Amino acid sequence: xxxxxxxxxxxxxxxxxxxxxxxxxxxxxxxxxxxxxxxxxxxxxxxxxxxxxxxxxxxxxxxxxxxxxxxxxxxxxxxxxxxxxxxxxxxxxxxxxxxxxxxxxxxxxxxxxx
Amino acid sequence: xxxxxxxxxxxxxxxxxxxxxxxxxxxxxxxxxxxxxxxxxxxxxxxxxxxxxxxxxxxxxxxxxxxxxxxxxxxxxxxxxxxxxxxxxxxxxxxxxxxxxxxxxxxxxx
Numbered sequence: 001x002x003x004x005x006x007x008x009x010x011x012x013x014x015x016x017x018x019x020x021x022x023x024x025x026x027x028x029x030x031x032x033x034x035x036x037x038x039x040x041x042x043x044x045x046x047x048x049x050x051x052x053x054x055x056x057x058x059x060x061x062x063x064x065x066x067x068x069x070x071x072x073x074x075x076x077x078x079x080x081x082x083x084x085x086x087x088x089x090x091x092x093x094x095x096x097x098x099x100x101x102x103x104x105x106x107x108x109x110x111x112x113x114x
Numbered sequence: 115x116x117x118x119x120x121x122x123x124x125x126x127x128x129x130x131x132x133x134x135x136x137x138x139x140x141x142x143x144x145x146x147x148x149x150x151x152x153x154x155x156x157x158x159x160x161x162x163x164x165x166x167x168x169x170x171x172x173x174x175x176x177x178x179x180x181x182x183x184x185x186x187x188x189x190x191x192x193x194x195x196x197x198x199x200x201x202x203x204x205x206x207x208x209x210x211x212x213x214x215x216x217x218x219x220x221x222x223x224x
Contacts, residue, residue, distance in 0.1 A: 003157075033212075042118075042200050042214030043158070056211045090158065099146055099204055103212070105158040 004093050004106035012112045013081050021076045021109045025093030031055075032074040033103060034066055035090040043090055049074055050097035078111075086113045116141045118203050120215035127191050128223045135186040135218050137175075137201030147177055147184040148202040148212070158200070161186075171195070191222045 005024045013019050025032050031050040035043035045058040049068035068074045072093075078085055088110050092103040117140040127133055139145060149161040162170045164177040164184060175186045184201060201215040 035212075035214075040216070042202075042216050043212075045211045045213065048211065058211065099206075102160055102163075107157050 004091055004104055006089075006091050006106040006109050008109060009107070010110045010112070012114060014114055015081055015083060017081050018077065018079045019081060019111060021078075021089050021091075021111070023074045023076070023091030023093075023106060025072050025074070025091075026104055029093035029095055029104070030072050031094045031097050031101065032068055032072065033092045033094075034074070034076045035092065036060075037088040037090055037108070039087070046076070048097070055097055081113045083113050086111060116145065116203050116205050116213045118201050118213050118215035120199075120201055120218050122218045123216070124219045124221065126221045126223060129193055130190050133186075133188040133191045133195065133220065133222075135199050135201075135220065137184045137186065137215060139182050139184060139201075139203050141182075141203060141205055143206055145206075146204045147175070148204070149173070149175055149184075149186050150200040150202055150214070152198040152200070154197070161199070191220075193222050193224055196220055196222045 007022045033048040034046040037043045046060050047066045048056040052068045063079045066076045088108040090108045091106045094101040094103045119138045147164040150158050151161040152158045173188045177184050198217050198219050200217045202212050204212045
């Protein structure tokens with residue numbers, strides 16, 4: 001198993017544009033979480049999805065949205081991009097939703113907003 | 115609100131010296147504490163969690179609820195321990211919102 005995969009690896013967008021980031025969890029994992037990691041900071045929780053339903057949301061504006069598909073893959077959408085959205089976006093998957101389940105992280109997507 | 119503080123951005127130690135990476139947390143309840151590690155050019159991975167009370171790669175961490183700390187320790191540093199270390203907290207609530215600290219870069223000098 002390749003582990004959690006994310007695409008694209010890097011991308012550059014202009015202020016005001018919209019972006020979609022993709023995540024494929026480890027086979028058999030039903031939960032996906034998204035994190036934003038700004039340079040020099042730790043990852044910050046954005047969303048968790050389990051069985052296609054949102055289970056948790058961090059302190060991010062409504063410009064950020066996500067969804068999970070029947071095959072448990074997930075997309076993170078960010079509208080009206082701001083310079084401050086430039087960051088590494090991490091996806092993590094786990095078998096289940098609860099606290100007992102370990103999260104496995106993907107390599108991240110590096111988003112640069114100019 | 116939940117918060118994790120790692121006071122040191124960089125910790126440099128000589129090979130064979132003891133290591134202590136500090137972590138303090140703020141949470142009104144019984145949190146679950148973790149240490150994650152990121153080696154150069156690798157993805158973030160779980161190092162250890164307080165509920166398992168395991169020693170991984172020689173590292174241990176004890177949860178001190180009185181001092182709200184979860185410091186990571188290793189008696190003898192190895193060069194391969196050089197990496198970025200993040201302390202993290204997960205509160206109650208049935209889902210997996212994990213709050214990370216800002217991280218400490220451990221540099222082991224040969």
